[in-house]
Amino acid sequence: MSKIYYLIFGVFLVLAVVVRVWLDKPTTLPKNQPLKFEATIKREPRNYDFSQVIYVADSRVYVDLYPRYRVGDRLKIAGTFDEQGRMFDPEVEKIGERSSLSRWRSDLRDKISNNVGALLPAREATLVVGTVLGVDTISQEFRQQLIKTGTIHVVVVSGQNLMIVAGIFLALTKYLGRRQSMILAILVVFAYAFLTGFEPPVVRASIMVLVSTLAIFLGREASVAWSLLIAALLIVLVWPQALFEVSFQLTFAATLGIVTLGSALQNWLKKLPFLGANAAIATSAYIFTAPVILFYFSRVSPIAPVANILVAEAVFPIMVLGFLIALASLIFMPLAQVLAYLAYVPALYFSEVVRLLAKFV
Amino acid sequence: MLDQKSKLILILSAIFIVLGILFIVESQKVGKLRLIFCDIGQGDGMLIVTPKGKQVVVDSGPGSKIVDCLGVNMPFWDRTIEMMILTHAQQDHMEGQVEIFNRYSVERVVWSGVENTTALFSAWQKLLSAEKSAVHLGRTGDKLKLDKVVFDVLWPSQEKSNLWKIAPPTDINDSSVVVRLEYNPDTGSEEAICAYLTGDLSKEILEGLINKPCQILKISHHGSKTGTNQEILEKVNPEIAIIQVGSKNRFGHPRKEVLDLLISKGIRILRNDTSGTIEIVSDGKSYTIK
Numbered sequence: 001m002s003k004i005y006y007l008i009f010g011v012f013l014v015l016a017v018v019v020r021v022w023l024d025k026p027t028t029l030p031k032n033q034p035l036k037f038e039a040t041i042k043r044e045p046r047n048y049d050f051s052q053v054i055y056v057a058d059s060r061v062y063v064d065l066y067p068r069y070r071v072g073d074r075l076k077i078a079g080t081f082d083e084q085g086r087m088f089d090p091e092v093e094k095i096g097e098r099s100s101l102s103r104w105r106s107d108l109r110d111k112i113s114n115n116v117g118a119l120l121p122a123r124e125a126t127l128v129v130g131t132v133l134g135v136d137t138i139s140q141e142f143r144q145q146l147i148k149t150g151t152i153h154v155v156v157v158s159g160q161n162l163m164i165v166a167g168i169f170l171a172l173t174k175y176l177g178r179r180q181s182m183i184l185a186i187l188v189v190f191a192y193a194f195l196t197g198f199e200p201p202v203v204r205a206s207i208m209v210l211v212s213t214l215a216i217f218l219g220r221e222a223s224v225a226w227s228l229l230i231a232a233l234l235i236v237l238v239w240p241q242a243l244f245e246v247s248f249q250l251t252f253a254a255t256l257g258i259v260t261l262g263s264a265l266q267n268w269l270k271k272l273p274f275l276g277a278n279a280a281i282a283t284s285a286y287i288f289t290a291p292v293i294l295f296y297f298s299r300v301s302p303i304a305p306v307a308n309i310l311v312a313e314a315v316f317p318i319m320v321l322g323f324l325i326a327l328a329s330l331i332f333m334p335l336a337q338v339l340a341y342l343a344y345v346p347a348l349y350f351s352e353v354v355r356l357l358a359k360f361v
Numbered sequence: 362m363l364d365q366k367s368k369l370i371l372i373l374s375a376i377f378i379v380l381g382i383l384f385i386v387e388s389q390k391v392g393k394l395r396l397i398f399c400d401i402g403q404g405d406g407m408l409i410v411t412p413k414g415k416q417v418v419v420d421s422g423p424g425s426k427i428v429d430c431l432g433v434n435m436p437f438w439d440r441t442i443e444m445m446i447l448t449h450a451q452q453d454h455m456e457g458q459v460e461i462f463n464r465y466s467v468e469r470v471v472w473s474g475v476e477n478t479t480a481l482f483s484a485w486q487k488l489l490s491a492e493k494s495a496v497h498l499g500r501t502g503d504k505l506k507l508d509k510v511v512f513d514v515l516w517p518s519q520e521k522s523n524l525w526k527i528a529p530p531t532d533i534n535d536s537s538v539v540v541r542l543e544y545n546p547d548t549g550s551e552e553a554i555c556a557y558l559t560g561d562l563s564k565e566i567l568e569g570l571i572n573k574p575c576q577i578l579k580i581s582h583h584g585s586k587t588g589t590n591q592e593i594l595e596k597v598n599p600e601i602a603i604i605q606v607g608s609k610n611r612f613g614h615p616r617k618e619v620l621d622l623l624i625s626k627g628i629r630i631l632r633n634d635t636s637g638t639i640e641i642v643s644d645g646k647s648y649t650i651k
Contacts (some may be wrong), residue, residue, distance in 0.1 A: 050424035066459055066484040117464045121432030139429050344437050345376040
């Protein structure tokens with residue numbers, strides 16, 4: 001293996017240890033009894049059609065949509081968690097605010113997502129924000145349609161999105177040189193993981209994606225599967241519980257599928273124009289993740305490969321334009337508006353395909 | 362295979378072609394009045410598009426589903442709501458307006474001026490003043506015009522509003538801004554399409570406000586028995602009754618008494634819980650239901 005590969009491995013190892021030290025021990029909150037406690041929000045609350053979900057330790061607190069709560073808010077909460085760790089109609093009072101890096105990030109996310117919301121119709125805005133930041137706000141109907149068609153991974157920060165990000169920068173090799181583009185790709189993937197909040201699933205996906213993308217890039221096709229395995233081992237070392245988490249298993253299975261079956265299929269499907277590469281990636285990821293999905297959700301969406309092949313071509317422009325829109329919206333809104341019109345077309349195509357295909361499931 | 366540059370050009374030209382097509386498709390919809398009763402769950406939320414493509418939002422339901430409805434029914438380049446009416450400051454009528462303020466620019470806001478004590482109302486008020494929309498307190502006798510669509514404000518009266526400043530209304534539903542909208546493309550002719558938008562007003566007040574028949578009646582208070590009676594139906598003599606209601610709501614809306622009354626009068630009932638979003642399109646003389 002080349003020197004740079006060892007270097008990357010070393011960086012990962014150090015980062016892994018740092019993250020491990022940072023991690024909070026999981027707290028379990030008592031269920032079925034009235035509680036009164038104070039907590040600081042650490043994860044971005046999710047906004048659905050009718051409620052806002054605040055994550056506290058292993059549990060969730062459901063509150064009205066307004067006032068909005070944010071990362072860093074210190075809350076006084078009173079209510080009772082049920083068996084599943086959900087608290088409905090609690091009394092919530094905001095007693096303070098902590099400024100921190102994660103608060104700053106939350107402000108940035110909020111700003112970007114509000115800006116995009118002001119530029120595009122709701123569904124298309126969800127897609128653009130989702131590919132850039134991972135969504136915190138999504139309508140129940142659209143979410144159900146994305147799940148039904150097996151395309152929800154596009155609006156959460158998933159391995160696929162990270163792969164696109166890494167891919168864009170690795171494609172710059174011609175202009176920047178191999179090493180520079182590689183370092184840039186690593187930095188950007190981590191910047192991306194930072195923007196999305198460094199949630200363990202995202203960090204894990206970043207590691208796996210970087211390792212496999214770089215291995216392919218370095219032209220060691222035979223060792224790609226091995227690299228992936230090493231990355232997975234490393235991850236399990238840091239987050240032993242990850243082994244039992246669906247998100248980790250899905251990322252691992254999908255990546256493994258893409259680097260093994262996917263590259264084989266790609267050679268075979270290359271003759272097909274346009275959809276060939278998409279089909280190879282979508283089908284291989286689908287085949288490898290199907291057992292995991294079947295095990296946890298006891299059903300596999302039969303149209304998922306079709307939907308994924310159809311929308312794949314749109315994800316790339318949505319994402320690239322999404323990043324540009326996000327950036328532009330912080331500097332000069334009219335430019336962001338023009339870019340948003342361009343992004344509207346692939347986003348509309350995506351949402352229409354999903355809407356139509358969801359009817360068949 | 363194509364090289365990257367020609368692929369980029371191809372994608373960009375495809376985007377521009379689609380944008381052009383969308384522009385043409387959208388411009389075909391202009392020229393008619395569209396009344397869209399959005400499926401927003403248990404609450405009221407409606408979008409009116411004037412023949413010249415201006416938007417009026419009347420209430421906006423609980424939650425944020427209204428922005429989905431606006432996204433689908435407005436051209437993608439239009440980010441302006443020309444007028445937004447809030448009938449009264451309750452969650453099932455106003456929550457979506459907060460999200461509208463966040464995403465759209467709102468030129469004019471019409472409401473009753475009767476405040477609520479909820480955190481939601483404070484959020485709404487804060488956004489309203491940040492938006493710098495023109496604010497109009499709707500009072501009986503006001504005539505608001507947009508293109509050739511006229512909004513006659515029937516309630517609340519100036520007298521009641523003055524009273525409420527001293528003692529707030531016992532039931533905030535009774536402060537609902539009630540309007541009759543009318544679209545008449547040729548000012549000379551008698552024919553016109555009109556609709557009563559009633560908020561959650563109680564039947565005792567509502568029956569006194571109706572001064573002429575209309576084809577469309579938005580049933581007050583989601584079909585609760587407090588909002589509809591025989592006299593109202595006889596005075597309005599509607600062809601269509603719209604009930605904005607969410608499925609399996611905890612209030613048991615719409616009430617059987619109200620449905621029976623509507624059926625006995627032979628009025629066609631359209632409900633959001635069974636039909637989803639309801640759209641009525643009119644040229645001012647006749648109308649079609651989508």
